[in-house]
């Protein structure tokens with residue numbers, strides 16, 4: 001394990017923003033991870049666990065501690081007699097490589113979560129979701145290193161306390177756990193989930209009974225390519241804000257002004273509203289600041305066009321939060337992990 005100093009966080013994150021990490025290392029095994037933690041502990045440094053940096057925003061002042069990139073690899077497949085398959089992958093595996101491999105083997109489960117950047121270890125952190133599927137539906141167990149006790153544990157789905165873009169790993173009580181491996185349950189039997197509007201439209205004239213997981217995955221990739229920016233061309237971390245979850249009364253009130261506001265029941269009389277729809281109604285789609293803006297085809301996706309700063313992006317995001325609050329009373333919350341950065345909603 002080699003520790004580097006003053007490494008640019010712009011190079012380590014898809015937003016391409018932030019100052020420098022005072023110390024940085026990449027770990028390829030559990031032993032190296034333990035060494036890295038010992039390095040931080042003996043020097044009294046805070047540490048930050050990083051995957052591919054596709055869901056984080058660091059401040060312009062950088063991170064005054066050790067950034068540890070998880071690069072623990074390894075994939076293992078098992079099949080049971082009922083036709084279910086279990087795939088176990090190291091936290092540093094690329095999520096989309098795993099998706100591509102499973103769908104090309106004819107395994108059902110991950111296809112709707114195609115083309116999401118980042119690592120396997122990060123998917124439980126915010127219970128990654130897209131096109132009507134959340135990763136909690138697929139997870140069998142999560143292996144974690146408890147950094148306080150220096151012990152390995154297996155977390156069940158219940159232990160992970162998953163919610164909408166939420167898990168124990170995002171909360172203060174979960175900060176001591178680092179994900180080292182994840183096991184997923186997949187199926188050899190067809191279980192296409194095509195109810196999400198864009199997917200249903202894509203397959204409108206198709207005999208969906210004969211689809212393969214690869215075909216569904218390809219459809220998701222095509223739809224995403226139309227909507228989302230290419231991370232190799234612009235800086236972004238995908239959806240910057242979560243979709244707001246509000247009581248039914250608030251939702252009903254809003255439909256007086258926005259008749260077609262998309263909403264999904266979210267349990268216990270709550271509704272999850274489309275933040276993208278609201279931002280589009282309020283004129284944010286495609287709106288630009290100097291170096292940052294809302295993406296032309298998906299306003300929830302904040303982008304950095306280059307030469308900008310985290311403070312500029314945060315000022316832009318705060319203007320959006322204020323605008324939505326003024327018009328709807330809803331306070332948007334960030335989906336992206338903002339490190340040492342103050343947003344109005346938090």
Ligand SMILES: Cc1cc2nc3c(=O)[nH]c(=O)nc-3n(C[C@H](O)[C@H](O)[C@H](O)COP(=O)(O)OP(=O)(O)OC[C@H]3O[C@@H](n4cnc5c(N)ncnc54)[C@H](O)[C@@H]3O)c2cc1C
Pocket residue numbers: 014048049050051052053054055056070091116117118119120121122123125126127128129130169177178179180228229231236237238239337
């Ligand atoms: C273009 C684009 C589209 C996206 N689309 C979606 C989408 O459809 N759905 C969705 O849910 N997300 C989406 N995202 C967000 C992002 O891709 C996911 O959240 C992804 O899982 C982040 O992976 P990462 O390895 O880059 O994590 P990072 O950004 O490096 O880290 C994210 C958080 O997870 C923590 N973390 C990372 N690895 C570990 C680990 N091994 N153990 C413990 N904590 C860890 C970090 O400390 C940090 O808090 C999108 C992002 C982009 C740029």
